[in-house]
Amino acid sequence: MDLHPTAEERAFRAEIRDFIARELPADVRRKTLLGAEIPPREWRDWQRKLNAKGWAVPHWPVECGGNGWSAMREYILLDELQLAPAPMPLAFNVSMVGPVIARFGSAEQKARFLPATANLDIWWCQGFSEPGAGSDLASLKTTARREGDHYVVNGQKTWTSLAQYADWIFLLARTDPAAPRKQQGISFLLADMKTPGITMRPIQMIDGGHEVNEVFFDEARIPVENLVGEENKGWDYAKFLLTNERNAIARVGTSKQRIRRIKQLAATMPAGDATLLEQPWFREKLAAVEVELQALEVTQLRAVARAQAQGGHGGPDPNSSVLKIKGSELQQATTALLMDVAGPHLFPFSASLDAEEQDTAHPTGPDWAAMAAPTYFNWRKISIYGGANEIQRGIIAKAILGL
16 A cells, blocks of 8 residues: 555645644644643633634534545644643544444434534533543443433443533443343433533643543433434444554654754754764664554555555454554653653742742743643543553454454
8 A cells, every 4th residue: 555645645744734824823832842730711612613614523424514535635734733731622522422422423413412523612621531441431330221212310420521611421321220231221322511510620641730620420411312323222332433543652753753842952052072963872762663653654654555545434443452552652751751851840849948038939940841840740640541451452452363
């Protein structure tokens, strides 16, 4: 298969770069570059610009708002957004619940939710993981019992990312506790976060930020019309969703952009009588990551080319586990390299021995260095969410290697 870009594909890349240069505010781009939090308003504004251009959900079916693009064209858009870097369209909307509703939802659900989901008029969060049911998601304990035209939901979700901004949550709940297998008897529900009985409690992360939350359901009544697909078939829809999530987690463009930035910064950092970039030990570490990243990019391009040759974008594919494992490991490796570059500037504030200055924080280095350690610690999560890498190795062993 030919992995070289065509003239049309090169022109499309140039069009995306021009659009980002014109439309993405400089301060939003800088926040994305530093790994700083993007306020919800700015995130919504950017996604709405992409949606108006037709670039927020090109991978959705055409009848649901997609563009009918080739898999390669979709890849190019994703790559350029990550290289810019620009905020990605909210994954919970465009890569998770949106495709599930488009594939399995009713006509009424598609009309009600998909346009608002694409435009980020609805901000979704994901209610999958629970205490005791993270990597082993099928062990979830949240229940939904049918009472007339409602499901009454009880249980707890945890690690619910950005739920503090969310308007709606998509969740898995057990609707048939007597099902013979734990993967059976689970349903996929949609719930308004304002529903009585739904409460949220923030979880503070090691980097000091508030990114994830606990969500509690106490006799929360969810209309039956918010059941996606068939009752007790939610595990099938969850597998479809998780394949999309794992493909997105590879983030080859993000790692390429970070390597480029690491080189730029290392070339300015003194190390002995030269710069850090000129030090053999650092160049060796950098080269090792670059080689693996190039291999991952070729692997992803092959997957894209294979999907394109088959005339589609692929359904659930165990190869997504390969991309997820290596992509998450390389993202973590780039954050470690950035820690090397930051060196002593990793400590964002210096302490004062003067009692009168105890409440004054003194930055010790540039803002990018102050963000290096929090980003390093935060990105430990990447090898866990979307299905822990240990689980992905099991999938590869069974579905690809036939062990």
